[in-house]
Amino acid sequence: MVKHRESRPGQKSAGGLGAKPRRDMPGKPSAKPAHASRPAKPLRDAKPPRDHGERVAEPRAAAPAAAAPERPLIARTGERPPERVPVILESLGAGDFHLIDSGNGLKLEQYGPYRIVRPEAQALWPPSLAAHIWDNADAIFTGDTDEDGMGRWRFPREALGETWPLQLLGVDFLGRFTAFRHVGVFPEQIVHWAWMKEQVEAAKRPLKVLNLFGYTGVASLVAAAAGAEVTHVDASKKAIGWARENQALGRMEKLPIRWICEDAMKFILREERRGNKYDIILTDPPKFGRGPNGEVWHLFEHLPLMLDICREILSPKALGLVLTAYSIRASFYSIHELMRETMRGAGGVVESGELVIREAGLDGRTPGRALSTSLFSRWVPK
Numbered sequence: 377m378v379k380h381r382e383s384r385p386g387q388k389s390a391g392g393l394g395a396k397p398r399r400d401m402p403g404k405p406s407a408k409p410a411h412a413s414r415p416a417k418p419l420r421d422a423k424p425p426r427d428h429g430e431r432v433a434e435p436r437a438a439a440p441a442a443a444a445p446e447r448p449l450i451a452r453t454g455e456r457p458p459e460r461v462p463v464i465l466e467s468l469g470a471g472d473f474h475l476i477d478s479g480n481g482l483k484l485e486q487y488g489p490y491r492i493v494r495p496e497a498q499a500l501w502p503p504s505l506a507a508h509i510w511d512n513a514d515a516i517f518t519g520d521t522d523e524d525g526m527g528r529w530r531f532p533r534e535a536l537g538e539t540w541p542l543q544l545l546g547v548d549f550l551g552r553f554t555a556f557r558h559v560g561v562f563p564e565q566i567v568h569w570a571w572m573k574e575q576v577e578a579a580k581r582p583l584k585v586l587n588l589f590g591y592t593g594v595a596s597l598v599a600a601a602a603g604a605e606v607t608h609v610d611a612s613k614k615a616i617g618w619a620r621e622n623q624a625l626g627r628m629e630k631l632p633i634r635w636i637c638e639d640a641m642k643f644i645l646r647e648e649r650r651g652n653k654y655d656i657i658l659t660d661p662p663k664f665g666r667g668p669n670g671e672v673w674h675l676f677e678h679l680p681l682m683l684d685i686c687r688e689i690l691s692p693k694a695l696g697l698v699l700t701a702y703s704i705r706a707s708f709y710s711i712h713e714l715m716r717e718t719m720r721g722a723g724g725v726v727e728s729g730e731l732v733i734r735e736a737g738l739d740g741r742t743p744g745r746a747l748s749t750s751l752f753s754r755w756v757p758k
């Protein structure tokens with residue numbers, strides 16, 4: 377049972393409802409400047425890019441990284457889909473996870489049997505719970521407080537193993553103490569995963585789901601368990617290995633999941649050339665990343681082309697294109713308007729805002745303050 381609700385303050389509508397869908401031909405040159413075909417350049421606030429599977433290094437002039445093949449953006453015509461903004465998708469936790477408390481730049485979370493303390497730059501307020509509760513946590517991450525920063529785990533009560541079993545939305549997987557403070561799952565995504573599960577279960581056909589930047593595969597397992605045929609793409613061999621371990625843990629080996637270790641952009645370009653289509657696409661790109669052959673991913677450079685290609689590989693009866701963006705200096709409006717431009721003429725609606733986790737206290741049921749975790753934008757057909 378997912379404890380979440382959607383709030384849509386200031387719901388607005390614009391653009392032409394029911395506009396006739398029009399799909400431009402892939403590869404058709406754009407009338408607009410095709411900025412996505414420019415070579416990726418480091419951003420001003422660039423730091424060494426990291427991903428959640430393995431550490432990756434910033435491209436250096438001396439050793440240019442392999443460039444992913446690109447194409448110009450397609451000139452989109454037709455009305456921009458109507459909008460719903462802001463949409464705050466809020467969760468009070470689900471399955472084995474909830475946020476207990478937050479404050480003083482930290483968060484205290486429950487992951488199954490363990491209470492875990494990690495840095496949380498947005499928690500500017502004081503904690504609600506007493507210091508001895510925080511001090512008594514099972515695992516504390518210390519080190520670089522920056523998102524994805526390196527550091528190490530301290531276990532104040534007793535030494536813990538690297539992994540432990542967890543469950544979310546009926547799917548088993550392993551929690552994992554990683555060197556980059558992550559724990560093998562991004563539970564704030566459960567609102568999207570629960571939405572996807574509903575779509576898959578309600579469809580009267582096996583839906584094809586594409587999970588880009590899929591990490592340890594929890595979303596892929598949720599989709600497959602609900603009845604979808606899933607394609608999971610991640611650049612990290614290690615993350616794909618963990619995803620396969622998760623599949624085995626839940627005895628889900630027979631479910632139709634293709635685990636693909638590849639650069640996400642390269643993969644979707646190939647799918648576009650082959651004419652392969654998907655009913656639901658989830659894309660959760662990091663700010664920086666690297667493909668397995670050194671292909672560089674810079675969100676601000678490559679997102680327009682990524683969404684452009686994703687639109688081309690949505691099936692005619694597609695049910696959604698869901699984008700989340702973490703730790704970027706941007707408003708949700710930047711991905712919202714990009715999504716609306718990309719989906720011009722497709723009808724449907726684009727809704728965007730933030731994914732938020734609400735503190736749930738020690739018992740997991742006492743609502744406290746809201747902690748924003750990421751921006752999102754999704755196109756849905758209605």
Ligand SMILES: C[S@@+](CC[C@H](N)C(=O)[O-])C[C@H]1O[C@@H](n2cnc3c(N)ncnc32)[C@H](O)[C@@H]1O
Binds near residue numbers: 430
């Ligand atoms: C934010 S995490 C995704 C989290 C995941 N969606 C979830 O909720 O569990 C980013 C993932 O992107 C992967 N990645 C980074 N650069 C990539 C690239 N160029 N192509 C494919 N995957 C990439 C990393 O290996 C990492 O697993």
